[in-house]
Amino acid sequence: MKNIAIIGASGYTGAQLTALIHAEAELTIQGLYVSENSLDKGKPLADLYPSYSHIALTLSPLSDDAKAKIVAEADAVVLATEHSVSLHLAAWFYSQGLAVFDLSGAYRFSDVAQYPKWYGFEHEYPEVLTKAVYGLAEWNAKEIAATKMIAVPGCYPTASLTALKPLASLLTSAYPVINAVSGVTGAGRKAQLHTSFCEVSLTPYGVLGHRHQPEIATQLGQEVIFTPHLGNFKRGILATITVQLKPGTTTADVAAAYCVYAQAPLVTVKHNQFPKVDDVVLTPNCHLGWKFDENSGYLVVASVIDNLMKGAASQALQCIKIHFNL
Numbered sequence: 001m002k003n004i005a006i007i008g009a010s011g012y013t014g015a016q017l018t019a020l021i022h023a024e025a026e027l028t029i030q031g032l033y034v035s036e037n038s039l040d041k042g043k044p045l046a047d048l049y050p051s052y053s054h055i056a057l058t059l060s061p062l063s064d065d066a067k068a069k070i071v072a073e074a075d076a077v078v079l080a081t082e083h084s085v086s087l088h089l090a091a092w093f094y095s096q097g098l099a100v101f102d103l104s105g106a107y108r109f110s111d112v113a114q115y116p117k118w119y120g121f122e123h124e125y126p127e128v129l130t131k132a133v134y135g136l137a138e139w140n141a142k143e144i145a146a147t148k149m150i151a152v153p154g155c156y157p158t159a160s161l162t163a164l165k166p167l168a169s170l171l172t173s174a175y176p177v178i179n180a181v182s183g184v185t186g187a188g189r190k191a192q193l194h195t196s197f198c199e200v201s202l203t204p205y206g207v208l209g210h211r212h213q214p215e216i217a218t219q220l221g222q223e224v225i226f227t228p229h230l231g232n233f234k235r236g237i238l239a240t241i242t243v244q245l246k247p248g249t250t251t252a253d254v255a256a257a258y259c260v261y262a263q264a265p266l267v268t269v270k271h272n273q274f275p276k277v278d279d280v281v282l283t284p285n286c287h288l289g290w291k292f293d294e295n296s297g298y299l300v301v302a303s304v305i306d307n308l309m310k311g312a313a314s315q316a317l318q319c320i321k322i323h324f325n326l
């Protein structure tokens with residue numbers, strides 16, 4: 001039995017992970033935490049999310065006493081907090097000997113020079129950063145098992161890398177072009193004008209400057225063009241990716257490349273059949289569909305995930321289970 005503390009539990013990913021961990025026989029929840037001055041401290045989680053009325057747990061403020069109690073009682077801490085908050089909490093809990101599963105981007109780049117540019121802060125913990133492993137569960141299981149500092153990937157990178165990594169040896173120097181649409185929960189629970197009901201309408205954003213572009217490129221080992229879009233639905237991501245493959249590549253080569261997922265229960269691959277967002281919403285699954293034109297050498301692959309599940313909480317749960325060998 002492993003005991004897990006969840007920090008940022010009132011947010012979309014933290015609440016989702018709470019529900020997932022609560023349903024696991026081999027995991028217990030040490031506590032649910034929000035910031036010290038949170039408007040939600042002291043509230044039952046079910047007051048915020050009535051669909052979780054079966055979870056009788058209350059949100060506690062993350063005071064110094066609470067942090068000491070977590071260190072004394074928990075085996076691991078999940079940080080479902082924004083990047084600049086996770087940056088410090090991850091380093092502190094790691095230094096106390098806990099396994100850390102961070103859902104933010106604060107430990108996803110090994111190169112400290114990336115953080116001021118993409119996250120607006122200097123990385124103050126280069127030592128901890130050297131221990132961090134990118135928690136793309138289907139690809140990095142051995143590393144996730146071996147370290148106590150796991151950086152759970154971003155939602156768009158999870159959808160994109162699951163589709164592209166099998167093709168790595170077939171890529172040319174041409175940049176894969178990733179067009180992705182996310183539901184509004186991808187922006188988190190806090191009120192913001194651009195995610196308010198009357199403002200949301202399908203549109204690109206972060207064009208040629210979204211922080212997930214270098215995250216995808218670093219993990220793929222190849223530059224990409226990445227354009228995210230905000231869609232007027234709650235959950236899910238569809239990434240439609242166009243990529244030119246090496247001259248002479250055959251349909252059979254592509255099919256063989258995707259066989260890498262033959263033993264991966266959460267990834268489904270289909271040829272000439274394309275997935276819908278609703279096929280995976282509220283599931284931990286990723287569905288891929290691809291079609292290849294042998295004449296031009298162009299492949300189109302579509303990837304769908306639930307941004308709060310495979311894009312965040314259920315992938316964090318995969319990492320927890322891998323790490324603790326459950």
Ligand SMILES: NC(=O)C1=CN([C@@H]2O[C@H](COP(=O)(O)OP(=O)(O)OC[C@H]3O[C@@H](n4cnc5c(N)ncnc54)[C@H](OP(=O)(O)O)[C@@H]3O)[C@@H](O)[C@H]2O)C=CC1
Pocket residue numbers: 007008009010011012013014033034035036037038039040062079080081082083085103104105153154155185186187188189190307308311312
């Ligand atoms: N939404 C998504 O689809 C995805 C999100 N992520 C990443 O996961 C993280 C969480 O995202 P999301 O759930 O959407 O965010 P939310 O804004 O929905 O939730 C953030 C949570 O953090 C809490 N919090 C804020 N400051 C502190 C603090 N100092 N100490 C403790 N708790 C704090 C908030 O509560 P309060 O403010 O009341 O204290 C709230 O519970 C982010 O880093 C995000 O980038 C990653 C992949 C996908």
Ligand SMILES: CC(=O)N[C@@H](CCC(=O)OP(=O)(O)O)C(=O)O
Pocket residue numbers: 103104105153154155156182183184185186187188228230311
């Ligand atoms: C729709 C929306 O706003 N999505 C978020 C991505 C959420 C995510 O994956 O989070 P990380 O910040 O942890 O990488 C965005 O584009 O910033």
